[in-house]
Amino acid sequence: NAGVTQTPKFQVLKTGQSMTLQCAQDMNHEYMSWYRQDPGMGLRLIHYSVGAGITDQGEVPNGYNVSRSTTEDFPLRLLSAAPSQTSVYFCASSLGTKNTEAFFGQGTRLTVV
């Protein structure tokens, strides 16, 4: 199993550009989520999904869209990038409604100039 795979690892965007951060897991996990981590801070939840076709907002959802068309994939879309979205983005997945641990990807480092 590859676990949770995020692509790309690094990205530089210009203000106003859009892009999609990819996240895929091969563990058949129902739950997936996206976090951002700013320097010196903990992770903050952006959006999450409890299964294919179901998504919901976390703490800091503004400026981001998500969809969950398959169990394996949970892409995060930046509609119009802003410098405030410069951050490291982490995707996580976990098995389901039972109390289980979450597995995190290695992150995407995004810089918006």
Add this chain to the structure above:
Amino acid sequence: DAKTTQPPSMDCAEGRAANLPCNHSTISGNEYVYWYRQIHSQGPQYIIHGLKNNETNEMASLIITEDRKSSTLILPHATLRDTAVYYCIVRVRTGNQFYFGTGTSLTVIP
């Protein structure tokens, strides 16, 4: 989800036990205590979790007070590779969202 309070930093001598405290005084009955760590800027790594009983695995032990308002993560024999930021998180049992604080930066000293 309940908030947690952790000291911002701690040091520990290599080979000694590292005891990382966490206060979660507003925890409710159905919220679990989770511990994760983050080495450099890698993705967080699961360590251990518990509800009210003490727990132990190959990485660490988790001691939860009887009133559940605080807990301690114990790394029994800290190594240099345990240098990381450690996050204490409380989470509702049926939810799978984690709300991270700023954690404790543990430095293991040779």
